[in-house]
Amino acid sequence: MMHEDTVLLRAGNLSKAYGNGCSRCESPEARNLEKNYCPHCGTVYALQDVSFALYTGEILGIVGESGSGKSTLMQCLYFDQPVTSGEFQLNSYKGGTVNLFEESDQVKRYIRNYHLGKVYQNPMLGLKMKFSSISNIAEKMISAGHRNVGVMQERASELLSHVNIPAFRMKEAPQNFSGGMQQRVQIAKALSNNPPILLLDEITTGLDLSVQAKVLDLIKTIRRDFQITMMLVSHDLGVIRMLADRTLVMLNGRIIEHGLTDQILEDPQQAYTQELVHSLL
Amino acid sequence: MNSSYNYAFFDEGSKREIRRAILKAIAIPGYQVPFASREMPIARGWGTGGLQITLSIIGRSDTLKVIDQGSDESVNAVNIKKLITLTTDVPVTNDAEKATIIQSRHRIPEKPLNENQVLVLQVPLPEPLRFFEPSEYATKKLHAEKEYSGAYLILFDEIIRLGRMAGGADHPVEVNGRYVMAPSPIPKFDNPKMHESQALILLGAGREKKIYAVPPYTKVASLAFDDYPFQREKSIGQTCRLCGASGVFMDELTDDETGSTSYQCNDTSYCLERMNSHDA
Numbered sequence: 001m002m003h004e005d006t007v008l009l010r011a012g013n014l015s016k017a018y019g020n021g022c023s024r025c026e027s028p029e030a031r032n033l034e035k036n037y038c039p040h041c042g043t044v045y046a047l048q049d050v051s052f053a054l055y056t057g058e059i060l061g062i063v064g065e066s067g068s069g070k071s072t073l074m075q076c077l078y079f080d081q082p083v084t085s086g087e088f089q090l091n092s093y094k095g096g097t098v099n100l101f102e103e104s105d106q107v108k109r110y111i112r113n114y115h116l117g118k119v120y121q122n123p124m125l126g127l128k129m130k131f132s133s134i135s136n137i138a139e140k141m142i143s144a145g146h147r148n149v150g151v152m153q154e155r156a157s158e159l160l161s162h163v164n165i166p167a168f169r170m171k172e173a174p175q176n177f178s179g180g181m182q183q184r185v186q187i188a189k190a191l192s193n194n195p196p197i198l199l200l201d202e203i204t205t206g207l208d209l210s211v212q213a214k215v216l217d218l219i220k221t222i223r224r225d226f227q228i229t230m231m232l233v234s235h236d237l238g239v240i241r242m243l244a245d246r247t248l249v250m251l252n253g254r255i256i257e258h259g260l261t262d263q264i265l266e267d268p269q270q271a272y273t274q275e276l277v278h279s280l281l
Numbered sequence: 282m283n284s285s286y287n288y289a290f291f292d293e294g295s296k297r298e299i300r301r302a303i304l305k306a307i308a309i310p311g312y313q314v315p316f317a318s319r320e321m322p323i324a325r326g327w328g329t330g331g332l333q334i335t336l337s338i339i340g341r342s343d344t345l346k347v348i349d350q351g352s353d354e355s356v357n358a359v360n361i362k363k364l365i366t367l368t369t370d371v372p373v374t375n376d377a378e379k380a381t382i383i384q385s386r387h388r389i390p391e392k393p394l395n396e397n398q399v400l401v402l403q404v405p406l407p408e409p410l411r412f413f414e415p416s417e418y419a420t421k422k423l424h425a426e427k428e429y430s431g432a433y434l435i436l437f438d439e440i441i442r443l444g445r446m447a448g449g450a451d452h453p454v455e456v457n458g459r460y461v462m463a464p465s466p467i468p469k470f471d472n473p474k475m476h477e478s479q480a481l482i483l484l485g486a487g488r489e490k491k492i493y494a495v496p497p498y499t500k501v502a503s504l505a506f507d508d509y510p511f512q513r514e515k516s517i518g519q520t521c522r523l524c525g526a527s528g529v530f531m532d533e534l535t536d537d538e539t540g541s542t543s544y545q546c547n548d549t550s551y552c553l554e555r556m557n558s559h560d561a
Contacts, residue, residue: 105422105426106426109426109428128413128434131434131438132438132441132442134441135434135437135438135441138434138437139430139434142430142433142434142437143428143430147433147506147507148506148507148508149437149440149506149507149508149509150508152437153441171441171442
């Protein structure tokens with residue numbers, strides 16, 4: 001049972017539109033709920049009034065088809081993209097009393113450095129490919145104000161060995177690594193400042209099955225060792241079943257169903273979720 | 282003096298526009314001020330930024346010195362001097378003490394500069410974060426937010442790969458506790474000379490269209506880590522083979538026939554003056 005006092009992250013009425021909208025689509029009621037774009041002005045409503053809470057220690061899965069808004073949601077929460085409207089509170093920052101979307105860029109950078117870690121689907125977005133792996137880990141630490149090379153190097157080596165990067169390859173640039181290794185370096189980087197929340201965006205997409213299994217095992221290990229709360233975006237229900245405690249199902253920028261993962265997968269209520277689950281089984 | 286050109290080559294409007302950019306740069310130490318870099322009769326990358334600053338501030342009472350990598354007589358220095366004297370008729374000197382404007386490519390003279398002098402440095406890449414972040418829009422934001430982890434990361438990566446901050450020149454500096462700037466590719470040896478410099482230091486990047494400045498008596502600190510302090514080049518035991526100077530920036534010369542190594546002052550006018558004083 002989730003208690004209100006264990007809420008770590010709260011998002012309220014998050015909306016993200018690409019386009020200016022028009023008189024025919026500016027009110028949600030006037031919009032066709034089955035579509036997330038306006039056929040008159042071409043505005044795409046990537047997120048529409050998305051609200052949810054993340055509880056301490058859980059892994060929250062987000063599933064949905066391509067274009068349903070999963071990655072956009074992660075990008076907005078990590079301030080990679082500005083939202084159109086909505087609220088975002090972190091309990092670890094000022095007791096969750098401020099809407100972080102209204103804070104300055106400096107505060108957002110601080111939140112990214114100390115309170116959040118993110119692993120991107122595309123390692124090119126999360127890593128500096130030409131810098132050494134150790135430097136990639138240290139980047140977040142430097143950004144957080146660390147200025148001691150010895151301390152940063154030790155921390156980076158510790159994290160890289162935790163994600164099974166061999167010691168003799170730690171000084172190599174990630175551009176020389178395989179996709180699975182790049183993802184593992186990203187995971188180590190995301191953990192560098194001990195953030196309370198980790199955002200994982202399609203981390204196994206594009207990896208072969210054996211490498212996928214290793215990355216998923218790693219996520220389990222990290223959860224056990226670091227006691228970290230995670231949000232996990234995937235379109236692979238197998239990944240969600242394996243890792244997520246609770247699951248949100250997204251369609252056309254909206255959350256259409258949420259609940260315990262077993263409940264969602266065994267007894268889906270919405271027609272789309274049923275279709276999604278049955279297409280797998 | 283060639284009278285078919287306006288005084289100091291530029292029209293007065295251009296000079297005023299560049300001087301306005303210079304004034305803004307002095308008011309915000311280390312901040313890169315964009316300016317409308319003009320086409321010059323020398324190629325971009327050959328000192329057009331420094332040249333535009335010099336031509337905009339030079340007056341009839343000035344004395345000019347131009348240095349290229351420590352030398353007063355290299356092709357670049359000679360050609361820049363020719364253009365300036367052709368359009369201004371100001372006297373030229375090799376003596377750093379006598380000059381009121383010193384335009385330099387990648388060196389600060391060995392003799393300490395004074396309040397009556399202006400040092401103009403030619404800059405190829407003014408952005409200290411460029412190798413970390415290719416987007417100009419993004420680096421502008423990073424400067425605005427005083428987010429310089431990229432500049433530190435470049436140094437950190439050098440330490441990880443090579444065991445030390447290996448860059449020999451253009452070691453980034455923090456100016457007046459606010460902006461991080463590229464001090465142009467002066468050797469690390471010259472970085473401390475910028476700190477509390479009595480002379481005004483102006484830096485111009487013609488190709489990149491930026492002017493920035495270090496006003497006199499401004500704090501300039503080279504970036505470093507707690508356990509890896511900034512260190513300039515060491516010249517322990519090295520003496521100039523010509524004038525016997527030590528503790529100055531040296532060129533290393535290798536004899537092709539014998540393979541032996543010798544050292545010589547990089548600042549040629551400083552070396553010449555010392556030799557002349559010995560002769561006297």
